[in-house]
Amino acid sequence: MTASLNVSASTDNHKFNLALESGDRDSASGKSMQMWADLIKEKSDGRMKVNIFYQGELGGQQELFDQLVKGNIHMMLTWPQTSYDERLGVNYIPYLTLGWEDALAAYGENGWLKNILGPVYADIGLKYFGPYPEGFGGIATKGRYATSFEDAQGMKVRSQPVFPLPQTMQAMGFQAVPIDWAEVYTSIQTGVVDGDSSNVIYWDYEYFRDQLDYFVHSKHNFSSYAMLMNNEAWEELDAEDQNIIASAAQAVIDKQFVDAKTEDAKWIKAAQDAGMEYIVPTTEQMAAWVKRVRAEVWPMAEESLGKELMDELRANASVPQ
Incomplete structure (x- = not known):
């Protein structure tokens, strides 16, 4: 059994481009994407590396989303554009949740809203890891x-x-x-x-x-970005590498759900x-x-x-x- 596992263990090297539509390297989202990249590199023993491009470096919101769907950008943190499927407007329905408790129940790992969004992203060729919540706009x-x-x-x-x-x-x-x-x-x-x-x-x-x-x-x-990956790039990976990327994404999402409310309160006071x-x-x-x-x-x-x-x-x- 041990020999079999060793044979099937991934040895492939990968380089991915990850883009943020907004946020520089010192923003909360910039630091979160660096965390995602660092975890992927760490969990793969350096086989997988992620190059991060911050706001404005590769284009505007719609242009970046287009490049993600085409596969020129492999991963992205974005407010999804509805140009490919109007059902992505689910993410923006106003006054859907009215407080933090309701929002976390909707957008959390097993939340009812996350379970709606996943299949919609899949239909346009994107792998949906989950939401990156910020708070109420x-x-x-x-x-x-x-x-x-x-x-x-x-x-x-x-x-x-x-x-x-x-x-x-x-x-x-x-x-x-x-x-x-x-x-x-x-x-x-x-x-x-x-x-x-x-x-x-x-x-x-x-x-x-x-x-x-x-x-x-x-x-x-409820201001919530999406952590996404081009599905063709995702499908080219073996199961081990898929698990590395997905588990790293979930770690970022879990941390953000804990941090989001505190982070929002901090900036309210700063303002x-x-x-x-x-x-x-x-x-x-x-x-x-x-x-x-x-x-x-x-x-x-x-x-x-x-x-x-x-x-x-x-x-x-x-x-x-």
Whole structure:
């Protein structure tokens, strides 16, 4: 038995390219991807090496996702683009989960939402290791802020160019302007938009704090990246090497689920200390936004996701307080 195991043990050498759509090497996501690369190298005794490319080094969000699907990039941490399959919009359904406990139950290792997403990624040729959660997104603006549909009138905010995030901003009363991450700072600086939306406070504080005054924690989306690999590159590996990459990914994901809430709280305090006003809508204000957004955006989502999938989301969605 021992001889047989030794014969079947992997001796192949591999080099992979791993890209981040956002985050430099010192960001939490950058450090997490370095952890993934280090674990892969360690577990394979140096046979497998991962080259990491940080935000902007290889292109924008859609371009990187295209290259991942084609196999020119082997691995990626990304907000998935819905251009290949609108069902990936599941990841962005607004007000699906309303608190940390519900989010962790949905996105965790055996979570109901993770079990929905895996097969969808497989259909477009991607291996899904799991989510990389950051926390609940908000709306960061300068000059003024809004905590209601009425107050948001006339305010332009940047939205990630992926369904249904722009539609969510519109339903909340804002004018949504889809802009790629690399162009956000200039867009705020020149007044193309009044702020950014749907990110956790870290990104707005770290990259735009000299431009922004307020962060309203609307919690309309649970900000969660996906850890992915091109499926052809994955299938070329033997079982041992697949296990090395998958187990290393799971270690990163497990750590991030522990760290995410603490990390978010840390950056909320840092932003406040730096002079950014942090605003939590009242229960009544949140309930009004939840009601309006679910009424307007969820039917749109059903058109692309299908009734069966949307019914499953409705059955598992958080109940407003």
